[in-house]
Amino acid sequence: MTEHVPDIGRPDEPAVSVLQAGVVRRRSRLADGRELFYFDDPDTTLPDHRAQDLRASGPRPPTATMRHDVLTGEWITFATARQNRAFMPPADQDPLAPQSATNPSEIPSRYDVAVFENKSPAFGPAAEAGAGAHAGDGDPLFRERPAAGRCEVVCFSPEHEGSFASLSPTRARTVIEAWADRTTALSQIPSVEQVFIFENRGAEIGVTLPHPHGQIYSYPFITPRTRSLMTALEREGPDLFERVIDAERRGPRVVLETEHWVSFVPYAARWPIELHLLPKRHVPDFALASAAERDDLAVAYLRILKAVDRLYGTPTPYIAAWHQAPVRKARDTVRLHLQLTSPRRSADKLKYLAGSEAAMNAWVADVSPEETARRLRAVID
Template identity: 35%
Template sequence: MRELRYNPLTGQWIMVSAVRKKRPWRPKNFCPFCPGSEETGFGWEVLLLPNRFPMLDFKAEKPQNEGFYKKAGAIGQCSVIVETPEHNLRDLDELSPEQMVKVVELWKSVTMELKDNPHVAYLAIFRNKGEEIGVSLTHPHGQLYALPFIPLKVRLKIENSRKHYKRFNECLFCRILEEEMKGERVIYENESFVLFMPFYANWPFEVHIYPKCHIQWLTQLNKEEIEDLADVLRVATATLNALFDRQMPYVMNIFQAPFKGQYNFYHLHIEFYPMLRDKDKLKYAAGIEMGTWEFTYDGIPEENAQKLREACKKVKEMLGARGECFTP
């Protein structure tokens, strides 16, 4: 059974899939993403694989609606993005610059492919890292969900950026970037992208990546910008991992514009939600966060941004980064 169930209180669709219960949980002696497995074969550098236990499927049947509650078909695609043949690499910063470029190019090509699919309203590309997040397989990989609806968080961002554009005739994201470039929370920049902790961070060491040019989709990036995006992603993950001298668990999300409609007021961006507030202390999304979706911030964002800048300086030369760590 696979279907979407609508929550009339929040306007959200809940993805329901019985097949998800069957997915493997951290197998010790076998990795389905390593070269030579039944799914992967040999001779590849990055790989897009169908998720064997998907929430969404283009062949999903449309359920019957009866009574008050509304259902819809779980139409869409769930895929795994295998980022390297090497099993023991721990994060994106351990990929070579060339390999990281290949990952970004795959993101761009799959965006181009799915953008023309009439069943896809929104493409969510994301990455989960660490046991604390609940990662079931440790081989370096990301995921994508090609959704038949626009998620609530994205709808809120669109609505607020549309209102700002109508009132001030400017992109809200461009304005945020202008404000952040004043220096208190910027961590790193290269020719095309800026890495910063936002003024309104939810997580103790949350960081965002904004392109300096006003674009809506990965498909609009040229060769130089793809290389710069690969660069800033390696710096971002290396900085997070150097912060406490241990691997940082996190969730990464790429926010593009939806595929249906005009969104000239919207702006491509990437957000990282790191799960540690100290070396051995997790930041839990507990009562107030889960109950109201309103976050508390223990500390001062500007002080944590300074810690991230110091960590960035430690890793910049090691990575051969293209840009500069920010000095206010």
């Protein structure tokens, strides 16, 4: 049976909206009912009309199931439909490129930036949690619940290869506007507790599509990492982020500082390359970042990413994780911030998570944070 998937947009919301920085958002749908949004650059050359998705539509996969680990308190999602997702297709079969006569891709029209519901999501398509957790197999130790929520794909460019670092400042600003718009919309889903924006870059990270894109996960719970952060804020004080930023700005690990943002290698960096980027004032998520902060970020973020690639002269694999405050908790204390991490510890060596890190979450670092910051400052433009 096909699940009912509610439209999270407002019924009175226009099909075309002008956002900040002159970005235009156009609402559409794919053949199977999934929502699709085009975000046009302010200087776009695209026509107003967008083609319809005329592919034959099959049923969407059922919503995944989450199981509760009673020993850790964590929820583990079992999204078995993802086993069959695309894996390194050739350029002429790129599922994130605009559709053509020979490529029945996910996006029916030419675009600048496009966002659509993931065909094989970890969370959703059902957006409501239903009756909540219940005992799987009748045993109270084995609780499970639907993985309600939503997962979206953010296509940075129609090009087959690249990453956020390959974008122009104008296009980067369009993507940031899309992040803010989708954070606002996804935060309105009743079952969603946290919205997470990220980009995986490089085959070493496990990327299965070379197309420049990122993802948005809307979790029906607050993630373990954020819960740990909230505990630290309760222990150290609600102004913890402000104090950390002030202390790092006086130290040797700052890589870049602009009018609204500061980037540094953290004092206790775990990875060979690890960079944090934070707004100077308290901002809980992209939706509440000002236009000036978004404009400044488009340039600052590109400078950071290009510096990371200059360390070794070739593209560096990374995970760019944008941590946002939960939707309904800790909004006054958890600050929006980027945590960019890479396992690359030299030109031809990677750090693998072995026994201590993988089993015990007890990290042993290979490179000092001060050395990483020094090297990044030397190559940032």
